[in-house]
Amino acid sequence: MSNALKPLAITMGDPSGIGPEIIVESLCKQLYGAKNIVFGCPKVIERAVSQSKRNLAVRVLDWIDDANFSPDVIEVIPTSFFTSLPSFGTVDAGCGKAAYDAIVQSIKHAVDGKVSGIVTAPIHKEALSAAGVPYPGHTEILADLGGAERVAMLLGNDEIRTVLVTVHCSLFEAIQRADYDAQMAAIRLAHEGARALGISQPRIAVAGLNPHAGEGGLFGREEIEIISPAIKAAQKEGIDVSGPWPGDTVFMQARRGQFDIVVAQYHDQGLIPVKYMGLEKGVNITLGLPFVRTSPDHGTAFDIAGQGIADSASFETAIRYANQLLKSKMKDVA
Known part of the structure; x- marks a missing residue:
């Protein structure tokens, strides 16, 4: 299977922020024919779906090859499990760890060629630090674990x-x-x-x-x-x-x-x-990686998380740019 036909990994972001809700909002607009798999806690994504009042199901995958990209279904690779869901808008070490674990697993899948690229939802740097994560942000994590020199x-x-x-x-x-x-x-x-x-x-x-x-x-x-x-x-x-x-x-x-x-x-x-x-217009792209990575250009927006008012436009743009970059990459290979 060519890399272009493989799915995009969508990382959950900080569960206390707007990441899960903008993921749900973005994916429900392009589920038909789209190939995206969320990396994160299934319960967190289920809560976001429930709050969105969208007619979507959440399907937990054991392996990425089990994905069938059915219409109206968000498929999740579980990288963390919350026994009780975290509160919105709080800096929490458990949330920082869960966000980090989703990134690590998505990078591993990208390096192994199981996904074509990564689109990351916002993380909170204080939560990462509270969890003992030795990186200040996405860029440094991706560079180190993604094997990029620059x-x-x-x-x-x-x-x-x-x-x-x-x-x-x-x-x-x-x-x-x-x-x-x-x-x-x-x-x-x-x-x-x-x-x-x-x-x-x-x-x-x-x-x-x-x-x-x-x-x-x-x-x-x-x-x-x-x-x-x-x-x-x-x-x-x-x-x-x-x-x-x-x-x-x-x-x-x-x-x-x-x-x-x-x-x-x-x-x-x-x-x-x-x-x-x-912020709704921008996208963040990490250059120099052996795989495509994009993200919205805003943060976790703790002040509005869970209220159902977060704008998903920047996340949708990040997905659009990821697909555009993949098409360009495939042309260069061809």
């Missing part, structure tokens, strides 16, 4: 896209991590990621680290000594990349069509412009 986070919507040089760390640490190798990795992965999204000759802009991209060294020399040399080296590899551009205007230029994707130096520099345009 990964990068691509966040985007239909208007702008960004790839991050550094991800979940303090701003002080981000400055230290944004070295020449990190710049080169981000530029190369941005190029590959944009091509996978159907942009044949992507135009990449690299944002500066300092105000005004350093202003010729007046506000810092990272642009002169690190970022510019990496851009020149990438240009020699045939990548259409330019910069460093001032971080306060480069996204506006990208939105106007001057660039296809922006390489941002640190987390908030890249994510604020994307999220400002609406």
Whole structure:
């Protein structure tokens, strides 16, 4: 069976958050002909189905090969079992452990070729920490357990896209991590990621680290000594990349069509412009993995969890992008 015909793994996310309900809402809209399997606690998914008032059944699988993708059925690979369901909107070590276990099992299935990719529901970093999980977030878990040497986070919507040089760390640490190798990795992965999204000759802009991209060294020399040399080296590899551009205007230029994707130096520099345009529009893609992984670009939303008002649009977009990336991957293989 070709990888494209294998199902997507959908991880449950934190059971106290909106993950299970946006999974149910998303899957009920595309069950016919769709091949998705949820990894998580069956009771948690059953509660989400019950609260959704959708006419759906939950079927527990012993093995992924037992899936039959019947209409109006959500199939679940059990990766955790709650004897009593957790409360909504609370930081809980048990929920952090359950969310982590779902991710670990989905990665194992992806590495073994049993699923074509992974779409992850939101997790809570404090809950992960409370559970003793030694990772700050999805990206680091996926990189380590997925066997990738270098990964990068691509966040985007239909208007702008960004790839991050550094991800979940303090701003002080981000400055230290944004070295020449990190710049080169981000530029190369941005190029590959944009091509996978159907942009044949992507135009990449690299944002500066300092105000005004350093202003010729007046506000810092990272642009002169690190970022510019990496851009020149990438240009020699045939990548259409330019910069460093001032971080306060480069996204506006990208939105106007001057660039296809922006390489941002640190987390908030890249994510604020994307999220400002609406959480319901964005998707998070992990580049550099040997399998496809996407997620919505929002968190667990503890404040509205369990109320039936969570918007599933970003999760639906994540599923759509995962399928688009898989089709692109299969074309490259062919």
